[in-house]
Amino acid sequence: MELKMTEAELKAFLARDFPQVAQDFEFVELKPFDITMALSAADKHLRPGGTVSGPSMFALADVCAYFAVLSMLGPVALAVTTNISMDFMRKPAPGRLLCRMELLKLGRSLAVTEGRLFSEKVPDKPVARASLTYSIPPDAPISVG
Protein backbone atom coordinates (compact mmCIF):
# COMPACT_ATOMS: atom_id res chain seq x y z
CA MET A 1 0.00 0.00 0.00
CA GLU A 2 1.38 3.37 -1.02
CA LEU A 3 1.38 6.84 0.44
CA LYS A 4 -1.77 8.81 -0.39
CA MET A 5 -0.21 12.21 0.36
CA THR A 6 3.21 13.65 -0.28
CA GLU A 7 5.22 15.58 2.26
CA ALA A 8 4.29 18.81 0.49
CA GLU A 9 0.59 17.95 0.66
CA LEU A 10 0.83 17.12 4.35
CA LYS A 11 2.64 20.41 4.99
CA ALA A 12 -0.02 22.36 3.14
CA PHE A 13 -2.72 20.52 5.09
CA LEU A 14 -1.00 21.39 8.38
CA ALA A 15 -0.59 25.05 7.42
CA ARG A 16 -4.24 25.37 6.41
CA ASP A 17 -5.94 23.44 9.21
CA PHE A 18 -3.57 24.08 12.12
CA PRO A 19 -2.08 27.52 11.36
CA GLN A 20 -1.21 28.20 15.01
CA VAL A 21 1.14 25.24 15.31
CA ALA A 22 2.18 24.54 11.72
CA GLN A 23 5.57 26.17 12.19
CA ASP A 24 6.31 24.01 15.28
CA PHE A 25 6.81 20.74 13.45
CA GLU A 26 8.98 19.55 10.59
CA PHE A 27 9.16 16.35 8.58
CA VAL A 28 12.21 14.12 8.95
CA GLU A 29 11.15 11.01 7.04
CA LEU A 30 7.91 9.89 5.47
CA LYS A 31 7.36 6.26 4.55
CA PRO A 32 4.22 4.14 4.27
CA PHE A 33 2.98 3.30 7.78
CA ASP A 34 6.12 4.89 9.28
CA ILE A 35 6.79 8.59 9.79
CA THR A 36 9.35 10.65 11.70
CA MET A 37 8.83 14.30 12.64
CA ALA A 38 10.68 16.82 14.80
CA LEU A 39 9.63 19.53 17.20
CA SER A 40 11.15 22.89 16.34
CA ALA A 41 11.41 23.72 20.03
CA ALA A 42 10.78 27.38 20.72
CA ASP A 43 10.63 29.10 24.10
CA LYS A 44 6.95 28.35 24.41
CA HIS A 45 7.67 24.61 24.42
CA LEU A 46 10.19 24.74 27.23
CA ARG A 47 9.92 24.47 30.99
CA PRO A 48 12.37 26.27 33.30
CA GLY A 49 15.72 24.54 32.86
CA GLY A 50 15.18 24.05 29.14
CA THR A 51 13.18 20.81 29.28
CA VAL A 52 10.51 20.32 26.64
CA SER A 53 7.11 20.50 28.34
CA GLY A 54 4.69 17.59 28.58
CA PRO A 55 2.04 19.29 26.43
CA SER A 56 4.65 19.91 23.71
CA MET A 57 5.60 16.23 23.74
CA PHE A 58 1.92 15.33 23.55
CA ALA A 59 1.51 17.70 20.59
CA LEU A 60 4.48 16.21 18.75
CA ALA A 61 3.19 12.65 19.26
CA ASP A 62 -0.32 13.62 18.17
CA VAL A 63 0.73 15.45 15.01
CA CYS A 64 3.15 12.70 14.04
CA ALA A 65 0.56 9.94 14.59
CA TYR A 66 -2.15 11.95 12.86
CA PHE A 67 0.04 12.30 9.77
CA ALA A 68 0.88 8.61 9.86
CA VAL A 69 -2.85 8.00 9.49
CA LEU A 70 -3.57 10.81 7.03
CA SER A 71 -0.67 9.94 4.75
CA MET A 72 -2.22 6.50 4.15
CA LEU A 73 -5.86 7.60 4.20
CA GLY A 74 -5.74 10.75 2.11
CA PRO A 75 -6.80 14.30 2.90
CA VAL A 76 -10.54 13.87 2.77
CA ALA A 77 -10.85 12.11 6.09
CA LEU A 78 -11.57 13.87 9.33
CA ALA A 79 -9.90 11.54 11.79
CA VAL A 80 -10.04 12.53 15.46
CA THR A 81 -7.86 11.39 18.36
CA THR A 82 -9.88 9.16 20.69
CA ASN A 83 -7.20 7.72 22.97
CA ILE A 84 -3.61 8.37 23.96
CA SER A 85 -1.32 6.51 26.31
CA MET A 86 2.14 7.92 27.04
CA ASP A 87 5.01 6.89 29.30
CA PHE A 88 7.58 9.57 30.10
CA MET A 89 10.92 7.92 30.75
CA ARG A 90 13.83 10.37 30.49
CA LYS A 91 14.53 14.07 30.26
CA PRO A 92 15.15 15.22 26.71
CA ALA A 93 18.76 16.03 25.91
CA PRO A 94 19.57 19.42 24.34
CA GLY A 95 18.89 19.58 20.62
CA ARG A 96 16.01 18.44 18.47
CA LEU A 97 13.28 16.21 19.83
CA LEU A 98 12.12 13.63 17.29
CA CYS A 99 9.12 11.33 17.16
CA ARG A 100 8.82 8.20 15.05
CA MET A 101 5.36 6.71 14.72
CA GLU A 102 4.25 3.48 13.11
CA LEU A 103 0.73 2.96 11.85
CA LEU A 104 -0.08 -0.51 13.24
CA LYS A 105 -3.63 -0.72 12.01
CA LEU A 106 -5.74 1.24 9.54
CA GLY A 107 -9.21 -0.18 9.90
CA ARG A 108 -12.60 0.94 8.71
CA SER A 109 -13.40 2.89 11.86
CA LEU A 110 -10.19 2.90 13.93
CA ALA A 111 -6.51 3.54 13.31
CA VAL A 112 -3.86 2.58 15.88
CA THR A 113 -0.37 4.09 16.03
CA GLU A 114 2.62 3.49 18.27
CA GLY A 115 5.94 5.25 18.54
CA ARG A 116 8.71 6.80 20.54
CA LEU A 117 10.04 10.28 21.22
CA PHE A 118 13.79 10.65 21.44
CA SER A 119 16.51 13.25 21.43
CA GLU A 120 18.26 13.37 18.07
CA LYS A 121 21.65 12.74 19.66
CA VAL A 122 20.54 9.80 21.82
CA PRO A 123 18.16 7.74 19.66
CA ASP A 124 18.53 4.55 21.71
CA LYS A 125 17.39 6.12 25.00
CA PRO A 126 13.78 7.09 24.29
CA VAL A 127 12.40 10.10 26.15
CA ALA A 128 8.85 8.77 25.94
CA ARG A 129 6.66 6.21 24.26
CA ALA A 130 3.16 6.89 22.99
CA SER A 131 0.26 5.00 21.44
CA LEU A 132 -2.70 6.80 19.93
CA THR A 133 -6.02 5.77 18.45
CA TYR A 134 -7.96 7.71 15.83
CA SER A 135 -11.60 7.36 14.95
CA ILE A 136 -12.17 7.40 11.21
CA PRO A 137 -15.49 8.75 9.96
CA PRO A 138 -17.77 6.30 8.09
CA ASP A 139 -17.41 8.11 4.77
CA ALA A 140 -13.63 7.82 4.63
CA PRO A 141 -12.53 6.40 1.30
CA ILE A 142 -10.67 3.24 2.22
CA SER A 143 -9.60 0.65 4.72
CA VAL A 144 -6.95 -2.03 4.77
CA GLY A 145 -7.95 -4.35 7.62
Place this chain on the structure above:
Amino acid sequence: MELKMTEAELKAFLARDFPQVAQDFEFVELKPFDITMALSAADKHLRPGGTVSGPSMFALADVCAYFAVLSMLGPVALAVTTNISMDFMRKPAPGRLLCRMELLKLGRSLAVTEGRLFSEKVPDKPVARASLTYSIPPDAPISVG
Protein backbone atom coordinates in the same frame (compact mmCIF):
# COMPACT_ATOMS: atom_id res chain seq x y z
CA MET B 1 -5.40 13.33 56.07
CA GLU B 2 -5.35 17.07 55.57
CA LEU B 3 -4.21 19.40 52.84
CA LYS B 4 -0.50 20.24 53.06
CA MET B 5 -0.77 23.36 50.89
CA THR B 6 -3.38 26.08 50.61
CA GLU B 7 -4.74 27.40 47.36
CA ALA B 8 -2.55 30.50 47.77
CA GLU B 9 0.55 28.37 48.24
CA LEU B 10 -0.25 26.27 45.19
CA LYS B 11 -0.81 29.44 43.14
CA ALA B 12 2.53 30.86 44.26
CA PHE B 13 4.22 27.55 43.43
CA LEU B 14 2.68 27.58 39.95
CA ALA B 15 3.70 31.18 39.31
CA ARG B 16 7.28 30.53 40.39
CA ASP B 17 7.95 27.17 38.74
CA PHE B 18 5.74 27.40 35.66
CA PRO B 19 5.67 31.12 34.84
CA GLN B 20 4.84 30.53 31.18
CA VAL B 21 1.56 28.78 31.90
CA ALA B 22 0.60 30.03 35.38
CA GLN B 23 -1.98 32.44 34.02
CA ASP B 24 -3.67 29.67 31.99
CA PHE B 25 -5.22 27.86 34.95
CA GLU B 26 -7.45 28.79 37.85
CA PHE B 27 -8.63 26.96 40.96
CA VAL B 28 -12.29 26.05 41.26
CA GLU B 29 -12.29 23.80 44.33
CA LEU B 30 -9.56 22.32 46.49
CA LYS B 31 -10.30 19.44 48.86
CA PRO B 32 -8.14 16.62 50.18
CA PHE B 33 -7.57 14.06 47.41
CA ASP B 34 -10.03 15.93 45.16
CA ILE B 35 -9.34 19.09 43.15
CA THR B 36 -11.11 20.98 40.38
CA MET B 37 -9.37 23.48 38.11
CA ALA B 38 -10.33 25.40 34.98
CA LEU B 39 -8.56 26.33 31.79
CA SER B 40 -8.67 30.05 31.10
CA ALA B 41 -8.91 29.36 27.39
CA ALA B 42 -7.06 31.92 25.31
CA ASP B 43 -6.56 31.97 21.56
CA LYS B 44 -3.42 29.86 21.87
CA HIS B 45 -5.47 26.96 23.30
CA LEU B 46 -7.98 26.87 20.50
CA ARG B 47 -8.13 25.05 17.19
CA PRO B 48 -9.93 26.54 14.18
CA GLY B 49 -13.63 26.48 15.00
CA GLY B 50 -13.02 27.35 18.64
CA THR B 51 -12.35 23.83 19.97
CA VAL B 52 -9.85 23.52 22.80
CA SER B 53 -6.76 21.74 21.44
CA GLY B 54 -5.60 18.31 22.59
CA PRO B 55 -2.34 19.64 24.07
CA SER B 56 -4.32 22.20 26.09
CA MET B 57 -6.56 19.45 27.47
CA PHE B 58 -3.46 17.44 28.30
CA ALA B 59 -1.97 20.47 30.08
CA LEU B 60 -5.12 21.04 32.12
CA ALA B 61 -5.27 17.38 33.19
CA ASP B 62 -1.56 17.35 34.06
CA VAL B 63 -1.62 20.55 36.14
CA CYS B 64 -4.78 19.50 37.94
CA ALA B 65 -3.45 16.02 38.76
CA TYR B 66 -0.05 17.43 39.74
CA PHE B 67 -1.71 19.76 42.23
CA ALA B 68 -3.86 16.92 43.57
CA VAL B 69 -0.57 15.20 44.45
CA LEU B 70 1.31 18.28 45.62
CA SER B 71 -1.52 19.53 47.82
CA MET B 72 -1.28 16.32 49.88
CA LEU B 73 2.49 15.90 49.68
CA GLY B 74 3.70 19.44 50.32
CA PRO B 75 5.89 21.73 48.24
CA VAL B 76 9.25 20.04 48.79
CA ALA B 77 8.59 17.12 46.49
CA LEU B 78 9.68 17.01 42.90
CA ALA B 79 7.09 14.67 41.46
CA VAL B 80 7.28 13.97 37.74
CA THR B 81 4.59 12.65 35.39
CA THR B 82 5.47 9.11 34.32
CA ASN B 83 2.27 7.95 32.61
CA ILE B 84 -0.89 9.40 31.15
CA SER B 85 -3.88 7.74 29.58
CA MET B 86 -6.63 9.88 28.08
CA ASP B 87 -9.84 9.17 26.19
CA PHE B 88 -11.32 12.02 24.18
CA MET B 89 -15.07 11.60 23.99
CA ARG B 90 -16.86 14.81 23.00
CA LYS B 91 -16.15 18.28 21.66
CA PRO B 92 -16.01 20.89 24.39
CA ALA B 93 -19.00 23.21 24.51
CA PRO B 94 -18.41 26.97 24.50
CA GLY B 95 -17.42 28.38 27.89
CA ARG B 96 -14.99 27.23 30.54
CA LEU B 97 -13.37 23.80 30.41
CA LEU B 98 -13.04 22.24 33.86
CA CYS B 99 -11.08 19.27 35.16
CA ARG B 100 -11.80 17.38 38.35
CA MET B 101 -9.08 15.01 39.54
CA GLU B 102 -9.10 12.54 42.39
CA LEU B 103 -5.93 11.32 44.03
CA LEU B 104 -6.56 7.56 44.22
CA LYS B 105 -3.23 6.58 45.72
CA LEU B 106 -0.37 8.45 47.35
CA GLY B 107 2.29 5.84 47.88
CA ARG B 108 5.96 6.02 48.76
CA SER B 109 7.16 6.11 45.18
CA LEU B 110 4.01 6.45 43.03
CA ALA B 111 0.88 8.57 43.05
CA VAL B 112 -2.13 7.71 40.88
CA THR B 113 -4.83 10.18 39.85
CA GLU B 114 -7.99 9.88 37.81
CA GLY B 115 -10.46 12.45 36.61
CA ARG B 116 -12.61 13.96 33.93
CA LEU B 117 -12.65 17.09 31.80
CA PHE B 118 -16.02 18.67 31.14
CA SER B 119 -17.59 21.86 29.89
CA GLU B 120 -18.90 23.94 32.77
CA LYS B 121 -22.41 24.01 31.31
CA VAL B 122 -22.62 20.26 30.60
CA PRO B 123 -20.98 18.54 33.57
CA ASP B 124 -22.64 15.16 32.98
CA LYS B 125 -21.28 14.75 29.44
CA PRO B 126 -17.52 14.54 29.98
CA VAL B 127 -15.28 15.82 27.19
CA ALA B 128 -12.46 13.50 28.19
CA ARG B 129 -11.22 11.21 30.91
CA ALA B 130 -7.63 11.03 32.10
CA SER B 131 -5.52 9.00 34.50
CA LEU B 132 -2.00 10.05 35.39
CA THR B 133 0.83 8.56 37.41
CA TYR B 134 3.55 10.54 39.17
CA SER B 135 6.87 9.28 40.41
CA ILE B 136 7.71 10.61 43.86
CA PRO B 137 11.40 11.03 44.71
CA PRO B 138 12.76 8.90 47.57
CA ASP B 139 13.36 11.88 49.84
CA ALA B 140 9.77 13.09 49.78
CA PRO B 141 8.51 13.65 53.31
CA ILE B 142 5.55 11.32 53.63
CA SER B 143 3.40 8.54 52.30
CA VAL B 144 -0.01 7.24 53.15
CA GLY B 145 -0.24 3.80 51.50
Place this chain on the structure above:
Amino acid sequence: MELKMTEAELKAFLARDFPQVAQDFEFVELKPFDITMALSAADKHLRPGGTVSGPSMFALADVCAYFAVLSMLGPVALAVTTNISMDFMRKPAPGRLLCRMELLKLGRSLAVTEGRLFSEKVPDKPVARASLTYSIPPDAPISVG
Protein backbone atom coordinates in the same frame (compact mmCIF):
# COMPACT_ATOMS: atom_id res chain seq x y z
CA MET C 1 -32.23 6.39 28.64
CA GLU C 2 -33.27 3.03 30.03
CA LEU C 3 -31.68 -0.38 30.35
CA LYS C 4 -32.11 -2.52 27.22
CA MET C 5 -31.36 -5.80 29.03
CA THR C 6 -32.32 -7.14 32.43
CA GLU C 7 -29.94 -8.87 34.79
CA ALA C 8 -31.46 -12.21 33.81
CA GLU C 9 -30.92 -11.49 30.13
CA LEU C 10 -27.31 -10.50 30.72
CA LYS C 11 -26.74 -13.66 32.75
CA ALA C 12 -28.22 -15.81 29.98
CA PHE C 13 -26.06 -14.00 27.44
CA LEU C 14 -22.95 -14.64 29.54
CA ALA C 15 -23.79 -18.32 30.01
CA ARG C 16 -24.37 -18.83 26.31
CA ASP C 17 -21.49 -16.87 24.82
CA PHE C 18 -18.83 -17.27 27.53
CA PRO C 19 -19.62 -20.67 29.09
CA GLN C 20 -16.06 -21.14 30.37
CA VAL C 21 -16.14 -18.07 32.59
CA ALA C 22 -19.86 -17.50 33.21
CA GLN C 23 -19.69 -18.95 36.70
CA ASP C 24 -16.80 -16.65 37.66
CA PHE C 25 -18.80 -13.43 37.83
CA GLU C 26 -21.93 -12.29 39.62
CA PHE C 27 -24.07 -9.17 39.42
CA VAL C 28 -24.14 -6.80 42.38
CA GLU C 29 -26.02 -3.83 40.98
CA LEU C 30 -27.28 -2.92 37.52
CA LYS C 31 -28.30 0.66 36.73
CA PRO C 32 -28.31 2.61 33.48
CA PHE C 33 -24.72 3.54 32.59
CA ASP C 34 -23.50 2.16 35.94
CA ILE C 35 -22.93 -1.49 36.83
CA THR C 36 -21.23 -3.34 39.67
CA MET C 37 -20.09 -6.95 39.43
CA ALA C 38 -18.05 -9.29 41.62
CA LEU C 39 -15.44 -11.94 40.97
CA SER C 40 -16.32 -15.27 42.55
CA ALA C 41 -12.66 -15.93 43.23
CA ALA C 42 -11.74 -19.55 42.87
CA ASP C 43 -8.31 -21.12 43.14
CA LYS C 44 -7.62 -20.53 39.47
CA HIS C 45 -7.84 -16.74 40.02
CA LEU C 46 -5.32 -16.65 42.84
CA ARG C 47 -1.58 -16.23 42.97
CA PRO C 48 0.52 -17.82 45.71
CA GLY C 49 -0.34 -15.97 48.91
CA GLY C 50 -3.99 -15.67 47.96
CA THR C 51 -3.77 -12.51 45.85
CA VAL C 52 -6.13 -12.25 42.90
CA SER C 53 -4.06 -12.49 39.71
CA GLY C 54 -3.69 -9.67 37.19
CA PRO C 55 -5.45 -11.58 34.41
CA SER C 56 -8.40 -12.23 36.73
CA MET C 57 -8.64 -8.50 37.51
CA PHE C 58 -8.47 -7.77 33.79
CA ALA C 59 -11.26 -10.30 33.18
CA LEU C 60 -13.47 -8.76 35.86
CA ALA C 61 -12.97 -5.23 34.47
CA ASP C 62 -13.61 -6.41 30.91
CA VAL C 63 -16.79 -8.34 31.69
CA CYS C 64 -18.15 -5.53 33.86
CA ALA C 65 -17.42 -2.86 31.23
CA TYR C 66 -18.76 -5.06 28.44
CA PHE C 67 -22.04 -5.47 30.29
CA ALA C 68 -22.20 -1.73 30.98
CA VAL C 69 -22.18 -1.30 27.20
CA LEU C 70 -24.42 -4.23 26.35
CA SER C 71 -27.05 -3.36 28.95
CA MET C 72 -27.62 -0.02 27.18
CA LEU C 73 -27.12 -1.26 23.63
CA GLY C 74 -29.06 -4.50 23.68
CA PRO C 75 -28.00 -8.06 22.86
CA VAL C 76 -27.75 -7.78 19.09
CA ALA C 77 -24.50 -5.89 19.07
CA LEU C 78 -21.12 -7.52 18.79
CA ALA C 79 -18.96 -5.00 20.60
CA VAL C 80 -15.26 -5.84 20.90
CA THR C 81 -12.68 -4.48 23.34
CA THR C 82 -10.24 -2.24 21.49
CA ASN C 83 -8.33 -0.57 24.33
CA ILE C 84 -7.71 -1.03 28.03
CA SER C 85 -5.71 1.03 30.47
CA MET C 86 -5.31 -0.20 34.05
CA ASP C 87 -3.43 1.04 37.11
CA PHE C 88 -2.82 -1.49 39.85
CA MET C 89 -2.61 0.32 43.18
CA ARG C 90 -3.07 -2.00 46.14
CA LYS C 91 -3.23 -5.67 47.00
CA PRO C 92 -6.78 -6.97 47.26
CA ALA C 93 -7.93 -7.69 50.80
CA PRO C 94 -9.43 -11.09 51.60
CA GLY C 95 -13.05 -11.45 50.54
CA ARG C 96 -14.92 -10.52 47.39
CA LEU C 97 -13.36 -8.34 44.72
CA LEU C 98 -15.86 -5.94 43.17
CA CYS C 99 -15.75 -3.78 40.07
CA ARG C 100 -17.94 -0.76 39.42
CA MET C 101 -17.95 0.56 35.86
CA GLU C 102 -19.56 3.67 34.44
CA LEU C 103 -20.44 4.00 30.78
CA LEU C 104 -19.12 7.48 29.97
CA LYS C 105 -19.96 7.49 26.29
CA LEU C 106 -22.09 5.34 24.04
CA GLY C 107 -21.42 6.66 20.55
CA ARG C 108 -22.16 5.33 17.11
CA SER C 109 -18.88 3.49 16.74
CA LEU C 110 -17.17 3.70 20.16
CA ALA C 111 -18.16 3.19 23.78
CA VAL C 112 -15.95 4.37 26.64
CA THR C 113 -16.12 3.01 30.19
CA GLU C 114 -14.26 3.84 33.37
CA GLY C 115 -14.29 2.22 36.77
CA ARG C 116 -12.56 0.88 39.82
CA LEU C 117 -11.87 -2.50 41.37
CA PHE C 118 -12.04 -2.70 45.15
CA SER C 119 -12.26 -5.20 47.96
CA GLU C 120 -15.78 -5.40 49.34
CA LYS C 121 -14.60 -4.55 52.86
CA VAL C 122 -12.45 -1.56 51.85
CA PRO C 123 -14.41 0.30 49.16
CA ASP C 124 -12.55 3.59 49.60
CA LYS C 125 -9.10 2.13 48.89
CA PRO C 126 -9.36 0.97 45.27
CA VAL C 127 -7.25 -2.01 44.25
CA ALA C 128 -7.11 -0.84 40.64
CA ARG C 129 -8.64 1.57 38.16
CA ALA C 130 -9.49 0.69 34.58
CA SER C 131 -10.80 2.37 31.45
CA LEU C 132 -11.88 0.39 28.43
CA THR C 133 -13.02 1.22 24.92
CA TYR C 134 -15.32 -0.93 22.81
CA SER C 135 -15.81 -0.76 19.08
CA ILE C 136 -19.47 -0.98 18.09
CA PRO C 137 -20.29 -2.52 14.73
CA PRO C 138 -21.99 -0.26 12.16
CA ASP C 139 -25.25 -2.19 12.23
CA ALA C 140 -25.82 -1.76 15.97
CA PRO C 141 -29.31 -0.45 16.64
CA ILE C 142 -28.76 2.83 18.44
CA SER C 143 -26.49 5.58 19.65
CA VAL C 144 -26.84 8.35 22.17
CA GLY C 145 -23.95 10.73 21.41
Place this chain on the structure above:
Amino acid sequence: MELKMTEAELKAFLARDFPQVAQDFEFVELKPFDITMALSAADKHLRPGGTVSGPSMFALADVCAYFAVLSMLGPVALAVTTNISMDFMRKPAPGRLLCRMELLKLGRSLAVTEGRLFSEKVPDKPVARASLTYSIPPDAPISVG
Protein backbone atom coordinates in the same frame (compact mmCIF):
# COMPACT_ATOMS: atom_id res chain seq x y z
CA MET D 1 24.56 -4.57 29.95
CA GLU D 2 24.23 -8.33 30.13
CA LEU D 3 21.47 -10.74 31.08
CA LYS D 4 21.32 -11.42 34.82
CA MET D 5 19.32 -14.62 34.44
CA THR D 6 19.44 -17.48 31.96
CA GLU D 7 16.41 -19.00 30.33
CA ALA D 8 16.70 -21.98 32.68
CA GLU D 9 16.75 -19.70 35.72
CA LEU D 10 13.71 -17.78 34.47
CA LYS D 11 11.87 -21.05 33.86
CA ALA D 12 12.69 -22.28 37.37
CA PHE D 13 11.52 -18.94 38.79
CA LEU D 14 8.25 -19.20 36.89
CA ALA D 15 7.65 -22.78 38.00
CA ARG D 16 8.30 -21.92 41.64
CA ASP D 17 6.45 -18.62 41.96
CA PHE D 18 3.64 -19.10 39.45
CA PRO D 19 3.00 -22.87 39.47
CA GLN D 20 -0.57 -22.49 38.22
CA VAL D 21 0.43 -20.84 34.95
CA ALA D 22 4.03 -21.96 34.44
CA GLN D 23 3.07 -24.53 31.84
CA ASP D 24 1.14 -21.93 29.82
CA PHE D 25 4.18 -20.03 28.51
CA GLU D 26 7.35 -20.92 26.67
CA PHE D 27 10.48 -19.01 25.75
CA VAL D 28 11.16 -18.23 22.10
CA GLU D 29 14.11 -15.85 22.32
CA LEU D 30 15.89 -14.15 25.20
CA LYS D 31 18.19 -11.20 24.58
CA PRO D 32 19.16 -8.25 26.76
CA PHE D 33 16.24 -5.80 26.89
CA ASP D 34 14.34 -7.87 24.31
CA ILE D 35 12.41 -11.08 24.91
CA THR D 36 9.93 -13.17 22.93
CA MET D 37 7.59 -15.69 24.52
CA ALA D 38 4.66 -17.78 23.33
CA LEU D 39 1.36 -18.80 24.78
CA SER D 40 0.82 -22.54 24.78
CA ALA D 41 -2.86 -22.06 24.11
CA ALA D 42 -5.01 -24.62 25.81
CA ASP D 43 -8.79 -24.81 25.91
CA LYS D 44 -8.91 -22.56 28.97
CA HIS D 45 -7.39 -19.70 26.95
CA LEU D 46 -9.91 -19.85 24.15
CA ARG D 47 -13.25 -18.19 23.57
CA PRO D 48 -15.99 -19.86 21.52
CA GLY D 49 -14.76 -19.91 17.93
CA GLY D 50 -11.19 -20.60 18.98
CA THR D 51 -10.08 -17.01 19.62
CA VAL D 52 -7.55 -16.46 22.40
CA SER D 53 -9.33 -14.62 25.23
CA GLY D 54 -8.45 -11.10 26.36
CA PRO D 55 -7.29 -12.22 29.82
CA SER D 56 -4.96 -14.78 28.19
CA MET D 57 -3.45 -12.05 26.00
CA PHE D 58 -3.05 -9.88 29.07
CA ALA D 59 -1.34 -12.75 30.88
CA LEU D 60 1.07 -13.36 27.99
CA ALA D 61 2.00 -9.66 27.80
CA ASP D 62 2.46 -9.44 31.56
CA VAL D 63 4.65 -12.53 31.89
CA CYS D 64 6.74 -11.54 28.89
CA ALA D 65 7.26 -7.97 30.14
CA TYR D 66 7.93 -9.18 33.67
CA PHE D 67 10.68 -11.47 32.42
CA ALA D 68 12.14 -8.67 30.31
CA VAL D 69 12.57 -6.78 33.58
CA LEU D 70 13.65 -9.72 35.71
CA SER D 71 16.20 -10.98 33.20
CA MET D 72 18.08 -7.67 33.50
CA LEU D 73 17.46 -7.12 37.22
CA GLY D 74 18.09 -10.56 38.65
CA PRO D 75 15.88 -12.85 40.71
CA VAL D 76 16.00 -10.98 44.02
CA ALA D 77 13.66 -8.22 42.98
CA LEU D 78 9.96 -8.23 43.66
CA ALA D 79 8.73 -6.08 40.82
CA VAL D 80 4.97 -5.53 40.58
CA THR D 81 2.89 -4.44 37.60
CA THR D 82 1.60 -0.92 38.21
CA ASN D 83 0.20 0.02 34.78
CA ILE D 84 -0.83 -1.62 31.56
CA SER D 85 -2.14 -0.16 28.33
CA MET D 86 -3.24 -2.47 25.54
CA ASP D 87 -4.78 -1.98 22.11
CA PHE D 88 -6.50 -4.99 20.57
CA MET D 89 -6.29 -4.73 16.79
CA ARG D 90 -6.95 -8.04 15.07
CA LYS D 91 -8.21 -11.54 15.78
CA PRO D 92 -5.41 -14.03 16.33
CA ALA D 93 -4.87 -16.45 13.48
CA PRO D 94 -4.79 -20.18 14.24
CA GLY D 95 -1.47 -21.38 15.66
CA ARG D 96 0.87 -20.01 18.31
CA LEU D 97 0.40 -16.53 19.74
CA LEU D 98 3.72 -14.80 20.37
CA CYS D 99 4.66 -11.70 22.32
CA ARG D 100 7.85 -9.69 21.87
CA MET D 101 8.61 -7.16 24.58
CA GLU D 102 11.35 -4.57 24.75
CA LEU D 103 12.59 -3.14 28.03
CA LEU D 104 12.69 0.59 27.26
CA LYS D 105 13.77 1.78 30.67
CA LEU D 106 15.14 0.10 33.77
CA GLY D 107 15.29 2.84 36.38
CA ARG D 108 15.76 2.83 40.11
CA SER D 109 12.07 2.64 40.92
CA LEU D 110 10.30 2.08 37.58
CA ALA D 111 10.75 -0.17 34.56
CA VAL D 112 8.89 0.46 31.30
CA THR D 113 8.27 -2.16 28.63
CA GLU D 114 6.58 -2.08 25.25
CA GLY D 115 5.75 -4.81 22.78
CA ARG D 116 3.40 -6.52 20.42
CA LEU D 117 1.42 -9.74 20.30
CA PHE D 118 1.20 -11.50 16.96
CA SER D 119 0.27 -14.81 15.42
CA GLU D 120 3.33 -16.80 14.51
CA LYS D 121 2.30 -17.09 10.88
CA VAL D 122 1.46 -13.38 10.42
CA PRO D 123 4.16 -11.45 12.29
CA ASP D 124 3.61 -8.18 10.42
CA LYS D 125 -0.08 -7.87 11.36
CA PRO D 126 0.04 -7.49 15.16
CA VAL D 127 -2.92 -8.81 17.12
CA ALA D 128 -2.33 -6.33 19.93
CA ARG D 129 0.15 -3.86 21.34
CA ALA D 130 0.92 -3.47 25.03
CA SER D 131 2.99 -1.26 27.31
CA LEU D 132 3.52 -2.12 30.95
CA THR D 133 5.15 -0.42 33.90
CA TYR D 134 6.68 -2.21 36.88
CA SER D 135 7.49 -0.75 40.26
CA ILE D 136 10.88 -1.88 41.53
CA PRO D 137 11.34 -2.12 45.30
CA PRO D 138 13.94 0.20 46.88
CA ASP D 139 16.26 -2.65 47.83
CA ALA D 140 16.65 -3.99 44.32
CA PRO D 141 20.32 -4.45 43.46
CA ILE D 142 20.88 -2.21 40.45
CA SER D 143 19.67 0.44 38.08
CA VAL D 144 20.79 1.66 34.73
CA GLY D 145 19.06 5.00 34.26
